[in-house]
Amino acid sequence: MASRIDEILEQARAKLTRLPAADVPAALARGAVLVDIRPAAQRASEGEVPADFPALVIERNVLEWRCDPTSAARIPQAVGDDVEWVVLCSEGYTSSLAAAALKDLGLHRATDVIGGYHALKKVVA
Secondary structure (H helix, E strand, C coil): CCCHHHHHHHHHHHCCCCEEHHHHHHHHHCCCEEEECCCHHHHHHHCCCCCCCCEEECCHHHHHHHHCCCCCCCCCCCCCCCCCEEEECCCCCHHHHHHHHHHHCCCCCCEEEECHHHHHHHHHC
16 A cells, blocks of 8 residues: 555656656756755765756755746746756655646646656766
8 A cells, every 4th residue: 555645745746747867957948947956964965966067056945936937936937837957856755746846836837856866877977
């Protein structure tokens, strides 16, 4: 029997077309915005996203407010519902929940990276 969080994760991922780490460069080339939602302590211990993959750091607790184009707290990249948001966490679990939350806001191109930062790091290694 699956845990409740596993069921919620499965429901979140059903909303997404998840992005393999190897496809991140192509996504960035077409204008996608890569968002690292890992907390500062995790970024300090694991490392920052390589410079080859420009990423905005937006911690999870404020993600929806920063990406919502109708929010007074939005970032400059939040110009509309058509922005392709690519959410990145450590291993690709929290990012699925976060990307699904962005979809629920009407940001229909939101997705996450399969395997998260650890998978992306292998792409540039």
